[in-house]
Amino acid sequence: MQYFTIQAASHREALEKMKLQYGDNARILTHRNIRLGGFLGLFSREGVEITGYISREPLRRKNLQMEEEKSKILENVKKDQTLQKLLEEIQSLKKDLNIKKHAANEDHPAIREMESLLKMNEFSDEFIKDAVTWMESKFSLDELGNRDDLHSAMLEWIGNKILIGSPIMFNENQDAKVVTIIGPTGVGKTTTIAKLAAIYGIGNSGINPRRVRIVTIDYYRIGAEQQIKKYGEIMKIPVSSAETREDLKKILALYRDTDLILIDTIGKSPKDYEKLGEMKNLLDVCSRRSETFLALSATTKASDAEDIMRHFEPFDYKSVILTKLDETSRIGNIISVLAKKRRSITYISDGQSVPQDLEDASVIRFLMNLDGFHVNREYLETRYGKRELSLKGIWS
Numbered sequence: 001m002q003y004f005t006i007q008a009a010s011h012r013e014a015l016e017k018m019k020l021q022y023g024d025n026a027r028i029l030t031h032r033n034i035r036l037g038g039f040l041g042l043f044s045r046e047g048v049e050i051t052g053y054i055s056r057e058p059l060r061r062k063n064l065q066m067e068e069e070k071s072k073i074l075e076n077v078k079k080d081q082t083l084q085k086l087l088e089e090i091q092s093l094k095k096d097l098n099i100k101k102h103a104a105n106e107d108h109p110a111i112r113e114m115e116s117l118l119k120m121n122e123f124s125d126e127f128i129k130d131a132v133t134w135m136e137s138k139f140s141l142d143e144l145g146n147r148d149d150l151h152s153a154m155l156e157w158i159g160n161k162i163l164i165g166s167p168i169m170f171n172e173n174q175d176a177k178v179v180t181i182i183g184p185t186g187v188g189k190t191t192t193i194a195k196l197a198a199i200y201g202i203g204n205s206g207i208n209p210r211r212v213r214i215v216t217i218d219y220y221r222i223g224a225e226q227q228i229k230k231y232g233e234i235m236k237i238p239v240s241s242a243e244t245r246e247d248l249k250k251i252l253a254l255y256r257d258t259d260l261i262l263i264d265t266i267g268k269s270p271k272d273y274e275k276l277g278e279m280k281n282l283l284d285v286c287s288r289r290s291e292t293f294l295a296l297s298a299t300t301k302a303s304d305a306e307d308i309m310r311h312f313e314p315f316d317y318k319s320v321i322l323t324k325l326d327e328t329s330r331i332g333n334i335i336s337v338l339a340k341k342r343r344s345i346t347y348i349s350d351g352q353s354v355p356q357d358l359e360d361a362s363v364i365r366f367l368m369n370l371d372g373f374h375v376n377r378e379y380l381e382t383r384y385g386k387r388e389l390s391l392k393g394i395w396s
């Protein structure tokens with residue numbers, strides 16, 4: 001192997017000399033600082049000396065590339081670490097600020113006042129907790145001072161949690177639409193069936209009469225069949241009763257060419273699993289074709305409403321019909337539970353009169369129903385649209 005020694009004024013100059021004399025294959029072994037020239041140590045200059053050898057293998061390009069990549073990665077990692085640190089600091093600052101904002105807002109009288117307003121409307125504890133957290137993080141101290149704005153914002157927050165289902169749509173030129181109403185005892189299922197039968201079967205301004213049939217599977221309770229048959233007679237709408245799956249199959253086939261088959265069911269205690277199972281077995285005959293609604297009374301406690309919804313879940317109901325809204329002005333309970341379960345409401349029943357007391361559900365109707373809020377009706381109407389012509393409007 002050939003070795004070499006090069007002296008120069010600087011390291012750079014030494015490298016240049018090395019490259020010039022020995023080419024790309026020259027490799028450095030040692031490097032030291034020396035004194036150059038002069039006489040007996042006088043007049044000498046500082047310089048460098050490198051020693052090396054001539055390699056037979058050319059320097060591999062790939063190695064060089066890898067080295068370059070490696071240093072790039074290391075550089076980025078360093079940069080990332082700086083960024084990460086910066087990010088962490090920003091986050092901790094933000095947290096700090098939020099805690100301060102929170103602490104400042106927590107005891108604000110406007111929030112306490114809103115909390116009691118929500119309680120008065122019987123919203124669930126869970127719902128109120130969410131609402132308070134939202135208010136604390138959303139509003140500055142200044143904003144909390146403006147009660148009207150706070151009420152409007154709160155109503156909008158509640159409104160955004162209310163889901164509205166689409167009303168009955170007919171299967172034009174196809175088999176009859178089948179609509180089933182299920183629910184606990186005495187909530188108003190039969191009355192609602194009668195109202196729907198009248199609205200769609202008799203027709204009125206704006207609605208063409210449809211061919212409607214009523215089926216009751218409420219057969220073994222004395223008086224139940226008579227109740228719906230009486231409505232049927234008055235409205236001249238045929239009412240049939242089905243006791244078995246075969247009965248129901250036959251009736252559905254018989255009325256296939258009509259527009260709407262309404263199925264009234266037996267009121268069930270949601271805890272009577274055996275009877276619920278029997279009914280489900282019977283209704284399974286039409287489950288594919290039927291749109292099922294759960295009737296729920298507005299007077300039900302939030303925790304009971306949640307239980308009811310859970311127990312009727314196997315019926316795969318599409319939406320809720322809220323009944324007896326006229327009997328309470330506190331509907332926070334129902335709004336809370338429906339929001340929690342992400343279920344929609346399609347119709348509202350607010351009285352015993354057939355058919356007047358049934359209307360399409362609307363967000364604005366629920367918001368207007370809440371007690372004690374400073375309502376900016378105009379704002380709510382721009383936000384949620386004016387109440388459309390309700391079913392009720394057609395009859396009154």
Ligand SMILES: Nc1nc2c(ncn2[C@@H]2O[C@H](COP(=O)(O)OP(=O)(O)OP(=O)(O)O)[C@@H](O)[C@H]2O)c(=O)[nH]1
Nearest residue numbers: 185186187188189190191267323324349350351352
């Ligand atoms: N105030 C009020 N009463 C209603 C409403 N809907 C129904 N009712 C009354 O509640 C009572 C029970 O109504 P039904 O329609 O028989 O209830 P149901 O769910 O069919 O009852 P079951 O078949 O026994 O389970 C009747 O007196 C109805 O007039 C409503 O929206 N408001």
Ligand SMILES: [Mg+2]
Nearest residue numbers: 189190218267
């Ligand atoms: Mg009934």
